Amino acid sequence: MTTLAGVETRELRYFVAVAEELHFGRAAARLGIAQPPLSRAVQQLERRLGAQLLERTPRGVLLTGAGAVLLAEGRAALDAVAAAERRTRRAGVEDPKVVLVSKAGASNDVLPDLLAAYGRVPGSVAVDVVLSGIGEQEWYLRDGRADVALLHLPFDSTVGLDTEELVTHDQVVVLPGHHPLAARAELTTAEVESLPDLPLPRWPNRDGSYPDGPGPAVRDHLQLLQLIALGRAAAILPETCRSSLGSDLVAVPVPDAPKVTTVIAWPPHSRSRAVADLVRVATELDYGAGPRLESLDRRAS
Structure with missing residues (x-):
């Protein structure tokens, strides 16, 4: 499998480990391989890209400007590969499901109504709810551990995701x-x-x-x-x-604190009917007053 115009996924994974550890020995131990093949793989990647990615020093390594760019792009590429693998496996099981992630202790005004209303939709599938730690729900969605997420603006990033706003609070x-x-x-x-x-x-x-x-x-x-x-x-x-x-x-x-908007987010390339139905239901709810069940029933019939 390749990414980034011919760069191998293995090479990216090796480079990211070295770039994060800033030490070949620690990176090799983290990857479970010997140091010499790790060094050769990174050197081959530098030759392939025609750019120096790391500056070797007696105490370890430093990222060059090109290396910093590849670290950010490489992480995103590896996340995308992992996400594709996870979502493909879920789509291939006999009983499909949707994984929804929300921050633990948050979205109490949204989640119960959303799950109840979606459960009334003909053809709805099981929804696995993951309650994540602080700031983790965005990354569950980006790396494929979840199909849809409840995020909170302005704190969570929605760059590269499709979203619909649900409710705003002081x-x-x-x-x-x-x-x-x-x-x-x-x-x-x-x-x-x-x-x-x-x-x-x-x-x-x-x-x-x-x-x-x-x-x-x-x-x-x-x-x-x-x-x-x-x-x-x-x-x-x-x-x-x-x-x-x-x-x-x-x-x-705290009147002058920024308002917080709950959004439902999903990958823009999603083709899941279940995700589409869940998003539609989420946008048709009147949070705080309960689901508009009559409207949902009419659309489902």
Whole structure:
């Protein structure tokens, strides 16, 4: 199998490992191969492309400008290959299904109505729901582990995906119930960001690392709420989080925070009838008032 105008998938995988590890020995161990064939494969890739990708140093390697470009493009190409393989396998099974991914603790205003309404559509298939960690749902969709995703703008990237907007919400700051500001009618973003005793959490990058900062590193919604209840953090979240807050937490409106829009997203090349039906149903729901079942029944009949 080839990608990127004749570059082999194996070569790309080898290069990405070296570019991410910045060390041939560690990359070889990660790939489970010896170092000499790894070095030869990368050199062959450089000759094939006519560009130096890595600068060798006594302590490891550094990416050149061309190498940085290939790392980004190579990751995308490998993701596309993996996605195609996963979706093809799912399409080939006897009982087809759709995999829908949503962030755990989010989209509580969308997901129950969507699943109930889609289940009423003639010919609907089983929907496997994956509740991902923070920021992971986009990558489940891009690498083929999911067929459709519920994403949240402006936080998740929808570049290269087809989307439909579903519902938009204001944001609130979640505070410990005993905090002095918990009784305020509203707060500004600046006030929240400057709280000396309640730093904002740090969300994970795609590679699992965390940006620098004073706030706690969080993995999921439940962990975040526990940290807030303990007085270790505050967080600005969509107002729909109110339904999951215990009596020890308070949500205070933050009017100047950007609104959050839930979108349903899917790969633009999808030819799945089940995905198309699921998206159609999602756009016909009146969130907060329940599904427009009469309308859906008329369209399905």
